[in-house]
Amino acid sequence: xxxxxxxxxxxxxxxxxxxxxxxxxxxxxxxxxxxxxxxxxxxxxxxxxxxxxxxxxxxxxxxxxxxxxxxxxxxxxxxxxxxxxxxxxxxxxxxxxxxxxxxxxxxxxxxxxxxxxxxxxxxxxxxxxxxxxxxxxxxxxxxxxxxxxxxxxxxxxxxxxxxxxxxxxxxxxxxxxxxxxxxxxxxxxxxxxxxxxxxxxxxxxxxxxxxxxxxxxxxxxxxxxxxxxxxxxxxxxxxxxxxxxxxxxxxxxxxxxxxxxxxxxxxxxxxxxxxxxxx
Amino acid sequence: xxxxxxxxxxxxxxxxxxxxxxxxxxxxxxxxxxxxxxxxxxxxxxxxxxxxxxxxxxxxxxxxxxxxxxxxxxxxxxxxxxxxxxxxxxxxxxxxxxxxxxxxxxxxxxxxxxxxxxxxxxxxxxxxxxxxxxxxxxxxxxxxxxxxxxxxxxxxxxxxxxxxxxxxxxxxxxxxxxxxxxxxxxxxxxxxxxxxxxxxxxxxxxxxxxxxxxxxxxxxxxxxxxxxxxxxxxxxxxxxxxxxxxxxxxxxxxxxxxxxxxxxxxxxxxxxxxxxxxxxxxxxxxxxxxxxxxxxxxxxxxxxxxxxxxxxxxxxxxxxxxxxxxxxxxxxxxxxxxxxxxxxxxxxxxxxxxxxxxxxxxxxxxxxxxxxxxxxxxxxxxxxxxxxxxxxxxxxxxxxxxxxxxxxxxxxxxxxxxxxxxxxxxxxxxxxxxxxxxxxxxxxxxxxxxxxxxxxxxxxxxxx
Numbered sequence: 001x002x003x004x005x006x007x008x009x010x011x012x013x014x015x016x017x018x019x020x021x022x023x024x025x026x027x028x029x030x031x032x033x034x035x036x037x038x039x040x041x042x043x044x045x046x047x048x049x050x051x052x053x054x055x056x057x058x059x060x061x062x063x064x065x066x067x068x069x070x071x072x073x074x075x076x077x078x079x080x081x082x083x084x085x086x087x088x089x090x091x092x093x094x095x096x097x098x099x100x101x102x103x104x105x106x107x108x109x110x111x112x113x114x115x116x117x118x119x120x121x122x123x124x125x126x127x128x129x130x131x132x133x134x135x136x137x138x139x140x141x142x143x144x145x146x147x148x149x150x151x152x153x154x155x156x157x158x159x160x161x162x163x164x165x166x167x168x169x170x171x172x173x174x175x176x177x178x179x180x181x182x183x184x185x186x187x188x189x190x191x192x193x194x195x196x197x198x199x200x201x202x203x204x205x206x207x208x209x210x211x212x213x214x215x216x217x218x219x220x221x222x223x224x225x226x227x228x229x230x231x232x233x234x235x236x237x238x239x240x241x242x243x244x245x246x247x248x249x250x251x252x253x254x255x256x257x258x259x260x261x262x263x264x265x266x267x268x269x270x271x272x273x274x275x276x277x278x279x
Numbered sequence: 280x281x282x283x284x285x286x287x288x289x290x291x292x293x294x295x296x297x298x299x300x301x302x303x304x305x306x307x308x309x310x311x312x313x314x315x316x317x318x319x320x321x322x323x324x325x326x327x328x329x330x331x332x333x334x335x336x337x338x339x340x341x342x343x344x345x346x347x348x349x350x351x352x353x354x355x356x357x358x359x360x361x362x363x364x365x366x367x368x369x370x371x372x373x374x375x376x377x378x379x380x381x382x383x384x385x386x387x388x389x390x391x392x393x394x395x396x397x398x399x400x401x402x403x404x405x406x407x408x409x410x411x412x413x414x415x416x417x418x419x420x421x422x423x424x425x426x427x428x429x430x431x432x433x434x435x436x437x438x439x440x441x442x443x444x445x446x447x448x449x450x451x452x453x454x455x456x457x458x459x460x461x462x463x464x465x466x467x468x469x470x471x472x473x474x475x476x477x478x479x480x481x482x483x484x485x486x487x488x489x490x491x492x493x494x495x496x497x498x499x500x501x502x503x504x505x506x507x508x509x510x511x512x513x514x515x516x517x518x519x520x521x522x523x524x525x526x527x528x529x530x531x532x533x534x535x536x537x538x539x540x541x542x543x544x545x546x547x548x549x550x551x552x553x554x555x556x557x558x559x560x561x562x563x564x565x566x567x568x569x570x571x572x573x574x575x576x577x578x579x580x581x582x583x584x585x586x587x588x589x590x591x592x593x594x595x596x597x598x599x600x601x602x603x604x605x606x607x608x609x610x611x612x613x614x615x616x617x618x619x620x621x622x623x624x625x626x627x628x629x630x631x632x633x634x635x636x637x638x639x640x641x642x643x644x645x646x647x648x649x650x651x652x653x654x655x656x657x658x659x660x661x662x663x664x665x666x667x668x669x670x671x672x673x674x675x676x677x678x679x680x681x682x683x684x685x686x687x688x689x690x691x692x693x694x695x696x697x698x699x700x701x702x703x704x705x706x707x708x709x710x711x712x713x714x715x716x717x718x719x720x721x722x723x724x725x726x727x728x729x730x731x732x733x734x735x736x737x738x739x740x741x742x743x
Contacts, residue, residue: 123380130384235578
């Protein structure tokens with residue numbers, strides 16, 4: 001065996017180990033979701049078993065169906081993402097490009113809001129929403145989610161805007177474009193990758209959020225992260241159903257990831273031309 | 280044969296109809312059941328059930344079959360009283376957090392909630408919930424001859440009382456007993472343990488990890504209702520006293536001996552993973568035949584007798600908590616009770632009381648237990664009279680030999696309401712103790728060091 005072949009085999013083996021370690025929790029959840037409760041508990045763990053869709057049928061169409069919860073999660077996550085992006089893109093552009101008084105402070109203030117531990121602000125949030133009658137409403141939860149998704153999105157986007165060379169904007173001005181038109185026509189297409197990455201992260205954070213959701217939601221609005229706990233009762237854990245809900249909850253995120261993949265790869269490697277900067 | 284080619288429109292239509300049925304179908308069925316239900320047993324009470332008709336209250340419960348049964352009967356309550364009840368299901372860990380936020384902020388979101396007995400001291404100290412004696416004594420609201428407060432298991436009532444006043448009405452509860460595999464015990468000629476010492480020797484005799492059978496299992500995971508559900512009983516059985524001369528003491532010689540017994544049995548005869556197990560994990564392991572005995576809540580009987588996953592049905596028997604060196608048995612007792620939120624306006628408080636009275640009444644307890652149409656067997660009914668009902672006894676004895684006797688014996692004679700100190704600081708103290716116990720179990724520190732450290736942390740809590 002040549003040294004080169006040996007090296008390839010070793011690298012392949014190492015990659016396989018990493019792949020297995022990475023895929024294990026997901027594969028395990030999928031397998032459990034297709035088992036009966038007694039198969040889940042079997043020892044040694046069963047790799048060969050008669051798969052059943054009972055768990056999926058129960059969690060989707062049974063008495064405690066999670067369909068309304070999946071819908072709640074979609075509305076909250078999409079709502080949060082849309083509003084966040086509408087506000088974060090101009091804000092990030094302003095922080096990256098404009099000169100104004102208190103800019104440094106504004107930048108720091110946005111970041112500082114991220115330093116508060118969520119548990120510490122949950123009671124004030126609860127009281128504010130309660131007083132305006134927004135507990136257990138979509139607008140209430142989206143408003144609270146904005147408080148952490150917006151600073152995060154702004155800070156992520158600023159770095160993408162900063163990487164765009166000034167020359168591009170200047171060229172647009174020389175051609176007679178207004179600032180807004182330049183932003184819309186020239187800048188945003190350049191940071192498409194960055195926007196895609198931000199959308200994915202904002203969506204993911206809203207989709208997976210639990211702490212605020214459990215306190216601020218109720219019977220009307222109940223995202224899937226909270227509803228999932230109904231399968232962990234004080235009496236028993238319904239493993240197969242829990243696994244089925246986890247798989248269902250993972251799907252939209254996977255779909256979003258696949259759709260945005262091209263942009264994400266571009267976004268992670270950042271920008272068309274390097275050499276921008278803060279003015 | 281004509282093939283079915285769904286268009287987008289037909290799909291949407293069918294989908295909407297299916298979704299509407301899935302959401303509303305059960306409600307229609309429940310409504311129908313409510314109209315058919317016989318309300319006469321309730322109407323024999325000398326009170327006006329309709330006195331606050333039209334009110335709506337929200338009740339927070341945890342996801343559990345015994346509350347599901349109650350939710351299924353809610354239309355009957357509506358038909359009886361005209362009061363609408365919205366139920367909100369919240370996971371057990373979060374229901375405490377959410378109700379404390381609601382009570383602290385006096386928003387009155389939850390008229391009542393499934394409350395942890397260890398929180399009543401905190402609730403009462405802050406006047407967040409109402410003392411129930413006012414409601415029990417009000418002739419317009421309660422018919423004592425019909426409600427029969429004395430029929431409710433005394434141990435659960437005392438657990439929900441502070442200074443002799445009741446703050447939460449027990450709805451469903453549990454008590455801790457010994458659960459064992461009769462076939463394995465019989466094969467070795469063993470008897471269920473009468474003392475903690477005998478419990479250890481039984482565990483030793485049956486511990487054969489090579490055959491995947493471990494001698495015993497106790498809750499190991501750290502947490503106020505987890506390893507701190509079991510340890511306080513052992514502490515009391517070793518003669519421990521939480522309040523020595525008015526000062527909370529957790530590091531006395533009795534505490535050391537109790538913790539040493541717990542660590543010893545967990546290390547030698549329990550599966551290694553049990554250090555991270557809570558009771559559903561123990562019940563799952565027992566139901567798979569890998570644990571010979573455990574000491575835990577009697578309510579786990581329904582899990583180890585679940586025909587869908589248990590391999591030990593027909594081989595299970597029960598006994599009371601073994602006695603400790605002090606000669607005492609001290610079971611861990613627990614119940615989910617309903618308090619009344621003080622922040623509510625008067626009419627809603629009345630509506631809440633009517634709901635609580637209805638839920639805790641002997642009639643509703645029976646209708647959610649042996650008279651319930653669904654498959655769930657409720658083993659935590661709050662009434663002595665129901666526990667004496669032949670139909671209920673028959674149902675419960677399906678769980679295995681000596682189930683009713685062990686449970687009733689423990690409930691009547693083996694309880695000690697002060698198995699955990701009833702002080703407002705308990706939630707925080709419980710967490711501190713839980714960490715200390717786990718650090719001793721994992722061998723990070725010695726038993727004495729773990730307890731001394733817990734004492735150092737608890738002292739400032741008691742001052743503040």
